[in-house]
Amino acid sequence: MAHPVAVEMRGVTKRFGALVANDAVTLKIATQTIHAVIGENGAGKSTAMNVLYGLYQPDAGEIFLHGQSVRFASPRDAIAAGLGMVHQHFMLVPTLTVLENIVLGAEPRAGLMVDYTGARQTLLDLCERYKLRANPDALIGDLSVGEQQRVEILKTLYRGAEVLILDEPTAVLTPPEVEELFAVLRALRKQGKTIIIITHKLAEVLAISDRVTVMRDGRVVDEVETHQTSAEDLARLMVGREVLLRVEKTPAHPQDTLLEVSRLSLMKASGARALEDVSFNVRAGEIVGIAGVEGNGQSELVECLAGLLKPTSGDIRFSGKSIIGQSPRSIRALGVAHIPEDRHKRALLLDFDLSDNTILGDHYRPPAVRFGFLDRPTIDRRTDALLRDFDVRPPQRQALSRSLSGGNQQKLVVGREFELPPRLLLVSQPTRGVDIGAIEFIHRKLIALRDAGVGILLVSAELEEVLSLSDRLLVMYDGRIVGETDPATASQSELGLMMTGATKTSHAARGA
Incomplete structure (x- = not known):
């Protein structure tokens, strides 16, 4: 059964001076799916998502959310409408706790005071519902990159996001952290969330997404069902030519x-020990x-x-x-x-x-x-x-x-x-x-x-x-x-x- 459209961009254009970053971008994101937006560096994929999130204003085109035309003057408007975005470089304060970061800018009140007790319970409920582990009292600066990313996702859920945009979510994760993230995303999809992933890692696109939009030079060049494509096909669409996906090399000839x-x-x-008795040449x-x-x-x-x-x-x-x-x-x-x-x-x-x-x-x-x-x-x-x-x-x-x-x-x-x-x-x-x-x-x-x-x-x-x-x-x-x-x-x-x-x-x- 086809899912209704959660997000639609029609003919969205964004210029920065003489540079056309997005040229009449049109795409549709179905509800309760994981949709990948891929392309080379500078293809315009992050710009398109920043327009969607209200960070940039489009020079032309329209955006629809659940069938209604919207225009977000800022990310605050997008958040209020149910969008959340996790940026490639996290927006967290390392000297604050997990709980303090999650409520920052959206602090619940109990009279004149911040209601940390209520916020803590809301956070714990979110962790339980979406199977996301987080210690509310841990300092962000003490967490691994994967744990910090989990906090960013929780921050969007705390604000009521139904559509999550993740910009290069696996760029700084280890392979085990990637698997953990994918398990979280699948759980979120099962709970009814819509997820947009900006990425360029083709193996991960094939492993996690339902549908793929390919961008090149600021334009959408194709949109395909993930199960009907391959890494070679996606690479060709991204780059506009055949791409060698394996390393070709002759044997080395070491010298001195x-x-x-x-x-x-x-x-x-x-x-703490960082290195111990390391020897090699x-x-x-x-x-x-x-x-x-x-x-x-x-x-x-x-x-x-x-x-x-x-x-x-x-x-x-x-x-x-x-x-x-x-x-x-x-x-x-x-x-x-x-x-x-x-x-x-x-x-x-x-x-x-x-x-x-x-x-x-x-x-x-x-x-x-x-x-x-x-x-x-x-x-x-x-x-x-x-x-x-x-x-x-x-x-x-x-x-x-x-x-x-x-x-x-x-x-x-x-x-x-x-x-x-x-x-x-x-x-x-x-x-x-x-x-x-x-x-x-x-x-x-x-x-x-x-x-x-x-x-x-x-x-x-x-x-x-x-x-x-x-x-x-x-x-x-x-x-x-x-x-x-x-x-x-x-x-x-x-x-x-x-x-x-x-x-x-x-x-x-x-x-x-």
């Missing part, structure tokens, strides 16, 4: 050892992957190698010389490039333009500097080339990096680090928040760097990514390397056991 890590340990300021011309559930020391390891953290003990040698205690600038000057996992915290100045962001880390030396001053013509030429070569959209060097979508911000960072040029590349989550066409491009670039003799240390929460790209694969658990395996023969079930500490390989992971 570039990086030697010996018995590295790190204690956090809290006294990376040679020129190979990709060494690190698999593991996030939070098991991978981030701290890469930051030690980049000079951002100083290990408690052990040694790090690059080209035979210890770099312990050297600054990130001096390590970079040796030819060590770093693509960090958190692009906002470690890689970009969001209120600087794209030109300035392309020279971060090299802003003090040629070719960015000439006669002691920034060489703007050279910087602009290099920026234009980088934006073109790495397909950063829109390719406007004067734009603030804050204005780019998450995937285009990532392409900007990747382009900058690839162009160093590096001798050693430290790369964490290289394709997080990046669309299928850009993933293919970044993977090809990584293989090309490897074949040109660059040593690459790759950390990724995407198990398929580390398996397909790596020449050697290390597994981390609880701050230790628990094994090394050949990615060509390793099974995902074997790796899953290693990643949870249930088993380990029989040989030490100290390099080949």
Whole structure:
């Protein structure tokens, strides 16, 4: 039986100056379904949902909610009408509790006081009804990313949302957290909610959605039933050409050892152990992957190698010389490039333009500097080339990096680090928040760097990514390397056991 239409957009157009972000977008979302909106970075999918949610005002077109024409002047209007949105970057206050965040801006009153007792009961009732676990008294800053996302969903339900919009909901989740999220979404659908997911992960689209709208260059190019399509078909619609969904590479030809890590340990300021007795090496011309559930020391390891953290003990040698205690600038000057996992915290100045962001880390030396001053013509030429070569959209060097979508911000960072040029590349989550066409491009670039003799240390929460790209694969658990395996023969079930500490390989992971 067909479901009635919950949300309809007819001919919605949204411009930002000369840029047409949405060009006569028309789509229908049926009630009690999970509807995916997919497209490359910059395709206009987030803009369309922000228009629907009242964050942007359309320049043309109409929006209908349950058959009634609506025009939301702000998200407050959308919330009052039963819409809720969970953004890619969560809107939570880390120093407040779960309960305080959920009622923030919608505080129930008991006389002149906030009725926290009533709000707590309402929250607990929601948790019970939708099988969502949450501790009302936990501080947001102490929660995992997956737990914070659960709070965001509860916040929309607390405000009475019947239609939930989730922007890239799995971008920062581990595989177990993704499965947990999908179970929650299915439960919400069963309870009568309508869910819109903005994403680019095709396997997840096929696993969770009922129907898919595909956008490209600001337009809707197709709308299909999920069970009648495939990853290859969706990729072709998104990109407008055939896309290689697997990594093609020839065998590696490793050369001299570039990086030697010996018995590295790190204690956090809290006294907790982050790394314990970590040893391995990376040679020129190979990709060494690190698999593991996030939070098991991978981030701290890469930051030690980049000079951002100083290990408690052990040694790090690059080209035979210890770099312990050297600054990130001096390590970079040796030819060590770093693509960090958190692009906002470690890689970009969001209120600087794209030109300035392309020279971060090299802003003090040629070719960015000439006669002691920034060489703007050279910087602009290099920026234009980088934006073109790495397909950063829109390719406007004067734009603030804050204005780019998450995937285009990532392409900007990747382009900058690839162009160093590096001798050693430290790369964490290289394709997080990046669309299928850009993933293919970044993977090809990584293989090309490897074949040109660059040593690459790759950390990724995407198990398929580390398996397909790596020449050697290390597994981390609880701050230790628990094994090394050949990615060509390793099974995902074997790796899953290693990643949870249930088993380990029989040989030490100290390099080949």
